[in-house]
Amino acid sequence: MINYSSALSLVLEQPLDFGTEEVLLTDSRGRVLAEDILADRDFPPFNRATKDGIALRYEAVENGRLSFEISGVLGAGQPVIPLEEHESCIEIMTGAVVPYETDTVVMYEHLSVEGDIATLQKIPERGQNIHLKGSDHHKGDLLLKKDTRIGPAEMGVLATVGKDKVIVRRKPKIAVISTGNELVDVGDTPMLHQIRRSNSYSLYGALQEVGIRPMLLHLDDDVDLMRQKLSYLIDGMDVLILSGGVSKGKFDYLPQVLEELKVEKIFHRVAQRPGKPFWFGKSERFSTLVFSFPGNPVSTFLNFYLYFVPWYYKSQQLSSEPTYVRLAKMVENRSDLTIFKGVRIVIKEGNLVAEALDSSGSGDLVHLSEISGFVQLDPSDKAYDKDQLVPFIAVKNLI
Numbered sequence: 001m002i003n004y005s006s007a008l009s010l011v012l013e014q015p016l017d018f019g020t021e022e023v024l025l026t027d028s029r030g031r032v033l034a035e036d037i038l039a040d041r042d043f044p045p046f047n048r049a050t051k052d053g054i055a056l057r058y059e060a061v062e063n064g065r066l067s068f069e070i071s072g073v074l075g076a077g078q079p080v081i082p083l084e085e086h087e088s089c090i091e092i093m094t095g096a097v098v099p100y101e102t103d104t105v106v107m108y109e110h111l112s113v114e115g116d117i118a119t120l121q122k123i124p125e126r127g128q129n130i131h132l133k134g135s136d137h138h139k140g141d142l143l144l145k146k147d148t149r150i151g152p153a154e155m156g157v158l159a160t161v162g163k164d165k166v167i168v169r170r171k172p173k174i175a176v177i178s179t180g181n182e183l184v185d186v187g188d189t190p191m192l193h194q195i196r197r198s199n200s201y202s203l204y205g206a207l208q209e210v211g212i213r214p215m216l217l218h219l220d221d222d223v224d225l226m227r228q229k230l231s232y233l234i235d236g237m238d239v240l241i242l243s244g245g246v247s248k249g250k251f252d253y254l255p256q257v258l259e260e261l262k263v264e265k266i267f268h269r270v271a272q273r274p275g276k277p278f279w280f281g282k283s284e285r286f287s288t289l290v291f292s293f294p295g296n297p298v299s300t301f302l303n304f305y306l307y308f309v310p311w312y313y314k315s316q317q318l319s320s321e322p323t324y325v326r327l328a329k330m331v332e333n334r335s336d337l338t339i340f341k342g343v344r345i346v347i348k349e350g351n352l353v354a355e356a357l358d359s360s361g362s363g364d365l366v367h368l369s370e371i372s373g374f375v376q377l378d379p380s381d382k383a384y385d386k387d388q389l390v391p392f393i394a395v396k397n398l399i
Contacts, residue, residue: 001269004306004338004376007278010266011307014282014289015315016238018170025158028150030211031168032316037144040161042134046080047098051107051129054089054118058104058126067119074099089118098130105129147317169316172238174214176203177230179245179254180221180295199243199293199300202368206304206395210312214241221245226257234261234288241308244295246279254292255279263290272338275299275306298359301368302340305393325352325375325392331384333377340393342371354392372396 002010020034049055056068068089072081076095083090083101090099098105107129110122137143143157150158150166158166178200186196200216207214217233219226233240245254246268255268258281268279277299279292291308293300313320325345333339343354354375359367376391377384384390 001271001276002267004270004272004378007267007270007272007280008307008310011280011311012314014266015311016172016287016289017315018172018238020167021170022165022167025155025164025166028155028158028166028168029152031150031166031171032318033144033146033148033150033154033166034169035167036142036146037158037161037163039137039139039141039143041139043136043138043160044131044133047133048131049092049094049096049098049105049129050131051105052093053091053105053107053111053129055083055092055098055102055105056089057083057086057102058124060087061104061120061124067117070113070116070118091118103127103130149318171212172312172315173236174207174212174239174241175217175233175237176200176207176214177217177219177233177240177242179219179226179242185218199295199297202297202301203241203243203304206301210309219245221253223253223257226253227260230257231261234263234283234286234290237288240288240290240292241304242290242292243300244293246277246292246294258290258292263288271336272340273335274340275303276337278303278307280307298342298368301395302374302393305373305395306340323352323392323394324389325354326387326389327375327384328353328355328386330386331356331377333379333384334381336379338379339377340374341377342367343373343375343392344370345372345392352392354390368395 023031054068054070065087068087070091071083071085071088073091074081074096075093078096080097080099081090083099086101090102092098092105104124104126105128106120106124110120110124112119112121143161144154148154178197186201188196190196197218204214204216219229242254245252259265262285263281263283265279265281269276270278274296275294277294281290282288293303310320341356342359343356346353346355357367357370373392373394373396376393
Protein backbone atom coordinates (compact mmCIF):
# COMPACT_ATOMS: atom_id res chain seq x y z
CA MET A 1 0.00 0.00 0.00
CA ILE A 2 1.34 3.45 -0.90
CA ASN A 3 0.43 6.89 0.39
CA TYR A 4 -1.82 9.33 -1.45
CA SER A 5 0.86 11.70 -2.72
CA SER A 6 2.88 8.79 -4.16
CA ALA A 7 -0.22 7.36 -5.83
CA LEU A 8 -1.07 10.70 -7.43
CA SER A 9 2.52 11.16 -8.64
CA LEU A 10 2.46 7.71 -10.28
CA VAL A 11 -0.83 8.51 -12.02
CA LEU A 12 0.53 11.84 -13.29
CA GLU A 13 3.59 10.05 -14.68
CA GLN A 14 1.30 8.40 -17.25
CA PRO A 15 -0.07 11.25 -19.43
CA LEU A 16 -1.29 10.21 -22.86
CA ASP A 17 -1.21 12.15 -26.13
CA PHE A 18 -4.41 11.56 -28.10
CA GLY A 19 -3.38 13.66 -31.09
CA THR A 20 -5.34 16.52 -32.59
CA GLU A 21 -8.45 17.08 -34.66
CA GLU A 22 -10.19 19.94 -36.44
CA VAL A 23 -13.60 20.99 -35.14
CA LEU A 24 -16.09 23.67 -36.07
CA LEU A 25 -15.81 26.90 -34.10
CA THR A 26 -19.36 26.30 -32.84
CA ASP A 27 -18.23 22.96 -31.36
CA SER A 28 -15.01 24.24 -29.79
CA ARG A 29 -16.21 25.38 -26.35
CA GLY A 30 -14.33 23.53 -23.61
CA ARG A 31 -11.76 22.11 -26.02
CA VAL A 32 -8.01 22.78 -25.80
CA LEU A 33 -6.25 24.67 -28.58
CA ALA A 34 -3.55 22.71 -30.38
CA GLU A 35 -2.31 25.73 -32.34
CA ASP A 36 -1.25 29.31 -31.66
CA ILE A 37 -3.75 31.89 -32.89
CA LEU A 38 -2.24 34.97 -34.56
CA ALA A 39 -3.86 38.24 -35.58
CA ASP A 40 -4.66 38.08 -39.29
CA ARG A 41 -4.69 41.90 -39.50
CA ASP A 42 -4.36 44.94 -37.26
CA PHE A 43 -6.94 45.33 -34.49
CA PRO A 44 -8.83 47.47 -34.93
CA PRO A 45 -8.17 47.29 -38.70
CA PHE A 46 -8.96 51.03 -39.15
CA ASN A 47 -9.37 54.17 -37.09
CA ARG A 48 -12.75 53.48 -35.52
CA ALA A 49 -15.28 55.91 -34.08
CA THR A 50 -16.25 55.07 -30.50
CA LYS A 51 -19.15 57.54 -30.24
CA ASP A 52 -22.05 58.73 -32.36
CA GLY A 53 -21.45 62.35 -33.40
CA ILE A 54 -19.33 64.20 -35.92
CA ALA A 55 -15.80 63.67 -37.26
CA LEU A 56 -13.81 66.85 -37.84
CA ARG A 57 -10.31 68.15 -38.40
CA TYR A 58 -9.02 69.54 -35.10
CA GLU A 59 -7.04 72.26 -36.86
CA ALA A 60 -10.33 74.01 -37.64
CA VAL A 61 -11.16 74.15 -33.90
CA GLU A 62 -7.70 75.59 -33.19
CA ASN A 63 -8.44 78.27 -35.78
CA GLY A 64 -11.55 79.27 -33.79
CA ARG A 65 -14.30 77.48 -35.74
CA LEU A 66 -17.21 76.27 -33.59
CA SER A 67 -19.87 75.52 -36.23
CA PHE A 68 -19.42 72.95 -38.99
CA GLU A 69 -21.48 72.13 -42.05
CA ILE A 70 -22.36 68.42 -42.20
CA SER A 71 -21.15 67.21 -45.60
CA GLY A 72 -22.17 63.55 -45.26
CA VAL A 73 -23.26 60.74 -42.97
CA LEU A 74 -21.12 57.67 -42.33
CA GLY A 75 -22.42 54.52 -40.61
CA ALA A 76 -20.67 51.40 -39.38
CA GLY A 77 -19.98 49.00 -42.23
CA GLN A 78 -20.04 51.69 -44.91
CA PRO A 79 -17.03 52.56 -47.09
CA VAL A 80 -15.20 55.63 -45.84
CA ILE A 81 -16.09 58.98 -47.42
CA PRO A 82 -13.61 61.85 -47.67
CA LEU A 83 -13.87 65.20 -45.90
CA GLU A 84 -13.41 67.54 -48.85
CA GLU A 85 -13.65 70.83 -46.93
CA HIS A 86 -11.59 71.05 -43.78
CA GLU A 87 -14.04 73.53 -42.23
CA SER A 88 -16.92 71.06 -42.55
CA CYS A 89 -17.58 67.74 -40.76
CA ILE A 90 -19.02 64.30 -41.37
CA GLU A 91 -21.76 62.87 -39.20
CA ILE A 92 -20.44 59.51 -37.97
CA MET A 93 -21.82 56.51 -36.08
CA THR A 94 -20.08 54.25 -33.55
CA GLY A 95 -17.95 51.63 -35.28
CA ALA A 96 -17.59 53.53 -38.54
CA VAL A 97 -14.26 54.18 -40.27
CA VAL A 98 -13.01 57.62 -39.30
CA PRO A 99 -12.30 59.59 -42.54
CA TYR A 100 -8.59 59.96 -43.23
CA GLU A 101 -8.76 63.77 -43.27
CA THR A 102 -10.29 63.93 -39.77
CA ASP A 103 -8.66 63.33 -36.41
CA THR A 104 -11.32 63.97 -33.76
CA VAL A 105 -14.85 62.75 -33.04
CA VAL A 106 -17.29 64.87 -31.00
CA MET A 107 -20.28 63.04 -29.56
CA TYR A 108 -23.83 64.34 -29.98
CA GLU A 109 -24.08 65.13 -26.26
CA HIS A 110 -21.51 67.90 -26.79
CA LEU A 111 -23.20 69.34 -29.90
CA SER A 112 -26.26 71.20 -31.02
CA VAL A 113 -27.44 70.25 -34.49
CA GLU A 114 -29.79 72.43 -36.52
CA GLY A 115 -30.36 71.36 -40.10
CA ASP A 116 -26.97 70.72 -41.66
CA ILE A 117 -25.02 72.71 -39.08
CA ALA A 118 -23.37 71.14 -36.01
CA THR A 119 -22.18 73.57 -33.33
CA LEU A 120 -19.77 72.66 -30.55
CA GLN A 121 -21.12 73.07 -27.03
CA LYS A 122 -17.83 71.94 -25.51
CA ILE A 123 -14.31 72.30 -26.88
CA PRO A 124 -13.02 68.80 -27.69
CA GLU A 125 -9.56 67.31 -27.22
CA ARG A 126 -7.55 66.37 -30.27
CA GLY A 127 -7.93 62.69 -31.14
CA GLN A 128 -10.79 61.97 -28.75
CA ASN A 129 -13.31 59.15 -29.29
CA ILE A 130 -11.17 57.36 -31.88
CA HIS A 131 -9.93 53.79 -31.44
CA LEU A 132 -6.71 53.93 -33.46
CA LYS A 133 -5.80 51.30 -36.03
CA GLY A 134 -3.54 48.62 -34.53
CA SER A 135 -3.77 50.04 -31.01
CA ASP A 136 -4.94 46.68 -29.63
CA HIS A 137 -2.86 44.29 -31.72
CA HIS A 138 -0.80 44.30 -34.88
CA LYS A 139 -1.01 41.73 -37.65
CA GLY A 140 0.95 38.64 -36.61
CA ASP A 141 0.61 39.23 -32.86
CA LEU A 142 -0.04 36.14 -30.71
CA LEU A 143 -3.64 36.35 -29.50
CA LEU A 144 -4.23 32.90 -28.02
CA LYS A 145 -1.52 30.46 -26.99
CA LYS A 146 -1.55 26.79 -27.83
CA ASP A 147 -2.91 24.72 -24.90
CA THR A 148 -5.48 27.38 -24.00
CA ARG A 149 -8.89 26.05 -22.98
CA ILE A 150 -11.55 27.57 -25.23
CA GLY A 151 -14.34 29.47 -23.51
CA PRO A 152 -16.85 32.06 -24.76
CA ALA A 153 -14.25 34.86 -24.84
CA GLU A 154 -11.78 32.70 -26.77
CA MET A 155 -14.51 31.79 -29.25
CA GLY A 156 -14.99 35.50 -29.89
CA VAL A 157 -11.27 35.90 -30.60
CA LEU A 158 -11.30 32.91 -32.93
CA ALA A 159 -14.27 34.35 -34.82
CA THR A 160 -12.52 37.73 -35.10
CA VAL A 161 -9.55 36.17 -36.91
CA GLY A 162 -11.74 34.08 -39.19
CA LYS A 163 -11.19 30.66 -37.60
CA ASP A 164 -14.42 28.91 -38.52
CA LYS A 165 -12.56 25.64 -37.87
CA VAL A 166 -10.10 25.12 -35.04
CA ILE A 167 -7.36 22.55 -34.38
CA VAL A 168 -7.82 21.16 -30.87
CA ARG A 169 -6.47 18.34 -28.76
CA ARG A 170 -8.41 15.13 -29.27
CA LYS A 171 -10.31 13.79 -26.28
CA PRO A 172 -9.73 10.22 -25.05
CA LYS A 173 -12.06 7.35 -25.79
CA ILE A 174 -13.28 6.18 -22.40
CA ALA A 175 -15.38 3.25 -21.22
CA VAL A 176 -17.05 3.41 -17.80
CA ILE A 177 -17.62 -0.11 -16.51
CA SER A 178 -19.59 -1.18 -13.46
CA THR A 179 -19.08 -4.66 -12.02
CA GLY A 180 -21.02 -6.94 -9.72
CA ASN A 181 -23.93 -9.39 -9.82
CA GLU A 182 -25.86 -7.28 -7.33
CA LEU A 183 -26.31 -4.39 -9.78
CA VAL A 184 -29.32 -3.92 -12.06
CA ASP A 185 -30.05 -1.18 -14.58
CA VAL A 186 -31.75 2.08 -13.65
CA GLY A 187 -35.05 1.14 -15.25
CA ASP A 188 -35.28 -2.25 -13.52
CA THR A 189 -36.99 -3.00 -10.21
CA PRO A 190 -34.32 -4.50 -7.95
CA MET A 191 -35.01 -7.59 -5.88
CA LEU A 192 -34.26 -7.54 -2.16
CA HIS A 193 -30.61 -8.57 -2.71
CA GLN A 194 -30.01 -6.14 -5.58
CA ILE A 195 -29.37 -2.42 -6.06
CA ARG A 196 -29.52 -0.15 -9.09
CA ARG A 197 -26.32 0.93 -10.84
CA SER A 198 -25.47 4.47 -9.74
CA ASN A 199 -21.69 4.81 -9.93
CA SER A 200 -21.71 4.56 -13.70
CA TYR A 201 -24.07 7.49 -14.01
CA SER A 202 -22.15 9.60 -11.50
CA LEU A 203 -18.99 8.98 -13.55
CA TYR A 204 -20.87 9.60 -16.79
CA GLY A 205 -22.00 13.00 -15.53
CA ALA A 206 -18.54 13.86 -14.16
CA LEU A 207 -16.95 13.04 -17.52
CA GLN A 208 -19.51 15.16 -19.35
CA GLU A 209 -18.37 18.10 -17.22
CA VAL A 210 -14.96 17.86 -18.91
CA GLY A 211 -16.55 17.38 -22.33
CA ILE A 212 -16.29 13.59 -22.64
CA ARG A 213 -19.19 11.29 -23.46
CA PRO A 214 -18.04 7.80 -22.42
CA MET A 215 -19.28 4.34 -23.32
CA LEU A 216 -21.29 2.74 -20.48
CA LEU A 217 -20.97 -0.98 -19.80
CA HIS A 218 -21.63 -3.50 -17.04
CA LEU A 219 -19.80 -6.75 -16.20
CA ASP A 220 -21.15 -9.50 -13.98
CA ASP A 221 -18.78 -11.38 -11.67
CA ASP A 222 -17.83 -13.95 -14.30
CA VAL A 223 -14.11 -14.40 -14.96
CA ASP A 224 -14.44 -15.63 -18.55
CA LEU A 225 -16.90 -12.88 -19.49
CA MET A 226 -14.73 -10.24 -17.84
CA ARG A 227 -11.65 -11.49 -19.69
CA GLN A 228 -13.42 -11.48 -23.05
CA LYS A 229 -15.00 -8.02 -22.77
CA LEU A 230 -12.04 -6.31 -21.14
CA SER A 231 -9.70 -7.68 -23.82
CA TYR A 232 -11.87 -6.02 -26.46
CA LEU A 233 -12.07 -2.74 -24.52
CA ILE A 234 -8.35 -2.54 -23.79
CA ASP A 235 -7.73 -2.86 -27.52
CA GLY A 236 -10.25 -0.18 -28.52
CA MET A 237 -10.23 2.42 -25.73
CA ASP A 238 -7.72 4.92 -24.38
CA VAL A 239 -8.96 4.69 -20.80
CA LEU A 240 -11.06 2.25 -18.79
CA ILE A 241 -12.72 3.47 -15.59
CA LEU A 242 -14.07 0.57 -13.56
CA SER A 243 -16.13 0.58 -10.40
CA GLY A 244 -16.02 -2.38 -8.02
CA GLY A 245 -14.26 -5.73 -8.05
CA VAL A 246 -10.86 -4.63 -6.67
CA SER A 247 -11.21 -5.28 -2.94
CA LYS A 248 -10.43 -8.56 -1.16
CA GLY A 249 -13.77 -10.31 -1.64
CA LYS A 250 -14.02 -13.78 -3.19
CA PHE A 251 -15.76 -12.32 -6.24
CA ASP A 252 -13.32 -9.43 -6.77
CA TYR A 253 -11.78 -10.88 -9.91
CA LEU A 254 -10.56 -7.74 -11.63
CA PRO A 255 -6.92 -7.75 -10.49
CA GLN A 256 -6.56 -11.36 -11.61
CA VAL A 257 -8.21 -10.74 -15.00
CA LEU A 258 -6.21 -7.56 -15.68
CA GLU A 259 -2.98 -9.41 -14.93
CA GLU A 260 -3.98 -12.17 -17.37
CA LEU A 261 -4.61 -9.50 -20.02
CA LYS A 262 -1.06 -8.12 -19.59
CA VAL A 263 -2.20 -4.92 -17.91
CA GLU A 264 0.73 -3.94 -15.73
CA LYS A 265 -0.24 -3.06 -12.18
CA ILE A 266 1.33 0.25 -11.20
CA PHE A 267 -0.19 0.16 -7.72
CA HIS A 268 -3.06 -1.38 -5.78
CA ARG A 269 -4.37 0.07 -2.51
CA VAL A 270 -3.71 3.59 -1.27
CA ALA A 271 -3.43 4.72 2.35
CA GLN A 272 -6.51 6.93 2.17
CA ARG A 273 -10.11 6.92 3.38
CA PRO A 274 -12.40 6.54 1.56
CA GLY A 275 -11.14 4.87 -1.63
CA LYS A 276 -8.33 2.66 -0.30
CA PRO A 277 -8.69 -0.33 -2.73
CA PHE A 278 -7.91 1.80 -5.85
CA TRP A 279 -6.11 -0.25 -8.58
CA PHE A 280 -4.19 1.55 -11.33
CA GLY A 281 -2.39 0.06 -14.29
CA LYS A 282 -1.43 0.29 -17.95
CA SER A 283 -1.44 -1.96 -20.98
CA GLU A 284 1.94 -1.33 -22.61
CA ARG A 285 0.79 -3.02 -25.81
CA PHE A 286 -2.17 -0.69 -26.37
CA SER A 287 -1.12 2.25 -24.12
CA THR A 288 -4.50 1.90 -22.40
CA LEU A 289 -4.80 3.15 -18.83
CA VAL A 290 -7.03 1.42 -16.30
CA PHE A 291 -8.49 3.30 -13.33
CA SER A 292 -10.22 0.67 -11.24
CA PHE A 293 -12.02 2.32 -8.32
CA PRO A 294 -13.67 0.62 -5.34
CA GLY A 295 -17.39 0.04 -5.68
CA ASN A 296 -18.66 2.24 -2.86
CA PRO A 297 -20.27 5.36 -4.35
CA VAL A 298 -18.31 7.93 -2.32
CA SER A 299 -15.03 6.08 -2.96
CA THR A 300 -15.60 5.99 -6.72
CA PHE A 301 -16.72 9.62 -6.82
CA LEU A 302 -13.80 10.90 -4.74
CA ASN A 303 -11.15 8.92 -6.61
CA PHE A 304 -12.39 10.24 -9.94
CA TYR A 305 -11.69 13.81 -8.83
CA LEU A 306 -8.51 12.90 -6.93
CA TYR A 307 -6.82 11.01 -9.74
CA PHE A 308 -8.59 11.06 -13.08
CA VAL A 309 -9.24 14.81 -13.31
CA PRO A 310 -5.62 15.91 -12.64
CA TRP A 311 -4.40 13.17 -15.01
CA TYR A 312 -6.79 14.36 -17.73
CA TYR A 313 -5.72 17.99 -17.31
CA LYS A 314 -2.07 17.00 -17.64
CA SER A 315 -2.78 14.88 -20.72
CA GLN A 316 -4.56 17.86 -22.30
CA GLN A 317 -1.62 20.15 -21.41
CA LEU A 318 -3.81 22.17 -19.06
CA SER A 319 -2.46 23.60 -15.82
CA SER A 320 -4.46 23.53 -12.61
CA GLU A 321 -3.61 25.36 -9.41
CA PRO A 322 -4.38 23.74 -6.04
CA THR A 323 -7.22 25.23 -4.02
CA TYR A 324 -7.03 25.83 -0.29
CA VAL A 325 -9.88 26.51 2.12
CA ARG A 326 -10.15 27.30 5.83
CA LEU A 327 -11.57 24.80 8.29
CA ALA A 328 -14.72 25.89 10.11
CA LYS A 329 -13.65 24.07 13.26
CA MET A 330 -10.81 22.03 14.71
CA VAL A 331 -10.42 18.48 13.39
CA GLU A 332 -7.96 15.64 13.97
CA ASN A 333 -6.44 12.87 11.87
CA ARG A 334 -4.17 10.75 14.06
CA SER A 335 -4.51 7.71 11.79
CA ASP A 336 -1.93 6.57 9.23
CA LEU A 337 -4.34 7.35 6.35
CA THR A 338 -4.97 10.51 4.38
CA ILE A 339 -8.60 11.30 5.11
CA PHE A 340 -10.87 13.11 2.66
CA LYS A 341 -13.87 14.66 4.32
CA GLY A 342 -16.94 15.91 2.46
CA VAL A 343 -17.60 19.60 3.11
CA ARG A 344 -19.84 22.44 2.07
CA ILE A 345 -18.05 25.69 1.18
CA VAL A 346 -19.39 28.97 2.51
CA ILE A 347 -17.89 32.44 2.15
CA LYS A 348 -17.14 34.25 5.40
CA GLU A 349 -15.38 37.62 5.43
CA GLY A 350 -14.07 36.96 1.93
CA ASN A 351 -12.63 33.52 2.80
CA LEU A 352 -13.67 30.08 1.56
CA VAL A 353 -14.62 28.15 4.70
CA ALA A 354 -15.20 24.38 4.77
CA GLU A 355 -18.08 23.17 6.92
CA ALA A 356 -18.12 19.40 7.47
CA LEU A 357 -21.32 17.53 6.68
CA ASP A 358 -22.31 14.34 8.43
CA SER A 359 -22.25 11.17 6.37
CA SER A 360 -23.24 7.60 7.06
CA GLY A 361 -20.14 6.32 5.23
CA SER A 362 -18.74 5.51 1.79
CA GLY A 363 -22.10 4.18 0.61
CA ASP A 364 -23.94 7.44 1.30
CA LEU A 365 -24.68 8.56 -2.25
CA VAL A 366 -27.08 11.33 -1.19
CA HIS A 367 -24.22 12.90 0.80
CA LEU A 368 -22.45 13.59 -2.52
CA SER A 369 -25.30 15.79 -3.72
CA GLU A 370 -24.95 17.96 -0.61
CA ILE A 371 -21.21 18.67 -0.59
CA SER A 372 -19.05 21.15 -2.51
CA GLY A 373 -16.04 18.86 -2.38
CA PHE A 374 -13.54 17.23 -0.05
CA VAL A 375 -10.84 18.59 2.23
CA GLN A 376 -7.58 16.67 2.46
CA LEU A 377 -6.40 15.84 5.98
CA ASP A 378 -2.97 14.21 6.05
CA PRO A 379 -1.93 12.13 9.06
CA SER A 380 -0.77 14.41 11.87
CA ASP A 381 0.10 14.17 15.55
CA LYS A 382 -1.32 17.65 15.98
CA ALA A 383 -4.91 18.73 15.49
CA TYR A 384 -5.89 20.87 12.52
CA ASP A 385 -6.91 24.21 14.01
CA LYS A 386 -9.99 26.23 13.18
CA ASP A 387 -9.24 28.55 10.20
CA GLN A 388 -6.22 26.46 9.18
CA LEU A 389 -5.73 26.26 5.42
CA VAL A 390 -6.02 22.76 3.93
CA PRO A 391 -6.13 21.41 0.34
CA PHE A 392 -9.59 21.23 -1.22
CA ILE A 393 -10.83 19.01 -4.05
CA ALA A 394 -13.88 20.58 -5.66
CA VAL A 395 -16.66 18.45 -7.14
CA LYS A 396 -18.94 21.43 -7.92
CA ASN A 397 -18.43 24.96 -9.11
CA LEU A 398 -18.15 27.21 -6.08
CA ILE A 399 -19.99 30.08 -7.78
